[in-house]
Amino acid sequence: MLHSDIKSRPVYRALEPDLSAAGHLLVIETATLQPGGLASLADAFAPVAAKLHTWLVGEAQAVPGLGKPWHLPAVADVVDALACATRGYGIGDRLYVQGTEPFLWSVATAAAIVGFGPDQIRLCHAGSLQRRVWCTHCHGFTEPVTTNVVPCAGCGRHLLVRDHFSRRLGAFMGVMVDTEAPGEVPAIEEVFA
Amino acid sequence: MIGDTLLLQVAAVTDIAPGLRHLRLVAADGGKLPPAAAGAHVQFVLEGAARTWRNAYSLVSRPGARDAWEIIVRRVPTSRGGSAFIHEQIKVGDRLVAGWPGNLFAPVRIARHHLMIAGGIGITPFLSYLAEFGFTGAGHALHVCCREGEKDVFGPWLGNSPAVAFHWDADGHRLDIPALLASQPAGTHLYVCGPAAMNDEVMAAAAAAGWPASHVHCEHFGSALSGGDPFRAFLARSGIEVDVAEDESLLDAIERAGVAAPCLCRGGACGVCVTPLLEGEAEHRDHFLSAEERAAGRLIMPCVSRARAGRLVLDL
Numbered sequence: 351m352l353h354s355d356i357k358s359r360p361v362y363r364a365l366e367p368d369l370s371a372a373g374h375l376l377v378i379e380t381a382t383l384q385p386g387g388l389a390s391l392a393d394a395f396a397p398v399a400a401k402l403h404t405w406l407v408g409e410a411q412a413v414p415g416l417g418k419p420w421h422l423p424a425v426a427d428v429v430d431a432l433a434c435a436t437r438g439y440g441i442g443d444r445l446y447v448q449g450t451e452p453f454l455w456s457v458a459t460a461a462a463i464v465g466f467g468p469d470q471i472r473l474c475h476a477g478s479l480q481r482r483v484w485c486t487h488c489h490g491f492t493e494p495v496t497t498n499v500v501p502c503a504g505c506g507r508h509l510l511v512r513d514h515f516s517r518r519l520g521a522f523m524g525v526m527v528d529t530e531a532p533g534e535v536p537a538i539e540e541v542f543a
Numbered sequence: 544m545i546g547d548t549l550l551l552q553v554a555a556v557t558d559i560a561p562g563l564r565h566l567r568l569v570a571a572d573g574g575k576l577p578p579a580a581a582g583a584h585v586q587f588v589l590e591g592a593a594r595t596w597r598n599a600y601s602l603v604s605r606p607g608a609r610d611a612w613e614i615i616v617r618r619v620p621t622s623r624g625g626s627a628f629i630h631e632q633i634k635v636g637d638r639l640v641a642g643w644p645g646n647l648f649a650p651v652r653i654a655r656h657h658l659m660i661a662g663g664i665g666i667t668p669f670l671s672y673l674a675e676f677g678f679t680g681a682g683h684a685l686h687v688c689c690r691e692g693e694k695d696v697f698g699p700w701l702g703n704s705p706a707v708a709f710h711w712d713a714d715g716h717r718l719d720i721p722a723l724l725a726s727q728p729a730g731t732h733l734y735v736c737g738p739a740a741m742n743d744e745v746m747a748a749a750a751a752a753g754w755p756a757s758h759v760h761c762e763h764f765g766s767a768l769s770g771g772d773p774f775r776a777f778l779a780r781s782g783i784e785v786d787v788a789e790d791e792s793l794l795d796a797i798e799r800a801g802v803a804a805p806c807l808c809r810g811g812a813c814g815v816c817v818t819p820l821l822e823g824e825a826e827h828r829d830h831f832l833s834a835e836e837r838a839a840g841r842l843i844m845p846c847v848s849r850a851r852a853g854r855l856v857l858d859l
């Protein structure tokens with residue numbers, strides 16, 4: 351029941367620049383970087399270095415080749431920066447994001463609000479499998495979730511974390527696990543470490 | 544009005560400029576027409592004395608209008624004779640058979656901004672777009688490339704909209720397509736409708752400026768594409784041989800022979816007319832088949848494509 355074959359799950363791929371694009375914005379959740387990860391991204395983006403902006407979110411030592419990187423403390427700052435951009439983004443621009451799924455979709459959703467279409471955004475999953483969970487009962491979010499069952503941060507119900515993913519919410523569906531037999535909660539296991 | 548086709552009656556004929564004729568059409572039974580959305584086209588059966596044409600025209604009437612449909616037809620001096628028939632023969636009170644509206648060029652309603660580029664009579668689908676955007680308030684801009692003398696012809700549809708700009712072939716008045724496409728905000732969708740060379744130029748400029756292909760939409764005119772050297776086609780299933788004249792399409796010739804062939808856009812765009820090609824080499828002029836399908840040589844779009852040399856054998 352947990353790992354159903356949900357076809358609508360997003361597919362993530364290693365980032366590479368779209369050479370036809372007019373401008374490139376690379377946003378990285380640094381906590382998810384493997385050793386040498388930044389250097390290999392710098393290699394991949396070398397062909398477009400002149401038109402590249404890099405935002406490093408979290409602690410990081412910048413490496414050469416990523417343009418002039420900009421350091422941001424947290425994903426909320428990325429969302430604010432996109433929303434308040436004084437220079438509008440163009441139809442020829444591309445956004446590349448690397449990090450955990452909640453990070454990817456927070457950034458992608460903020461970018462969509464300022465006009466980025468799905469074909470202008472490329473996402474690459476890195477780091478933990480932790481999920482953001484949306485409660486079908488109270489519509490609240492719980493995050494980060496690494497277990498199969500989690501108490502909802504909004505209403506306290508025990509939610510079964512399903513594989514159904516909403517791109518709009520950037521979250522997985524959570525449904526009450528003990529509706530039929532109140533109190534009968536299955537063993538809680540860490541499955542999204 | 545229910546059935547495969549609709550019977551229309553010409554309610555008004557107006558020559559809005561030399562070579563540009565406006566028709567207003569109503570249902571012959573006085574009833575309501577099916578509604579059509581912005582960007583829709585309708586295929587008309589034009590019964591000339593010697594032959595029948597089937598031409599598709601964009602509706603320029605207000606989207607959703609059910610009392611009347613309007614079209615604007617440019618007289619094409621060469622190529623197919625349907626437009627000449629409309630300019631010479633059609634009069635108020637005539638009846639015409641038409642198909643149901645189709646739409647291969649609807650605006651993308653999630654767009655933040657709509658950028659339209661029209662070449663000449665390619666403005667027609669955008670007249671219905673403008674009516675829709677005026678109603679919904681969607682942000683838009685229309686650039687029309689036309690002859691200087693024709694820029695006032697469409698005034699009744701355009702009003703004094705500041706979102707419409709005209710360009711013509713004179714210093715200081717040409718449209719700088721690369722500059723226009725380089726400065727568009729994220730969330731814009733681009734629509735182009737004009738002669739093939741202009742469409743190609745705009746599409747290439749959009750790709751060069753980094754536009755995702757999913758944000759670029761093009762409508763081709765079919766009529767100018769379909770003529771060429773005469774050739775012969777054999778319809779294997781019907782056992783009929785047809786001669787395709789230089790001023791008609793393969794599809795026209797098939798229909799003339801009394802064989803029903805499916806079609807929708809008659810401009811090589813929709814893919815409805817795709818037909819297996821059993822023998823012969825096609826000159827592909829459509830925008831539907833992939834490069835691999837063309838190379839394989841097993842399919843042809845009879846609404847626009849012809850024989851490269853010799854005879855074609857179709858599975859029809």
Ligand code: FES
Pocket residue numbers: 805806807808809810811812813814815816817829831844845846847
């Ligand atoms: S009728 Fe549409 S492609 Fe031929």
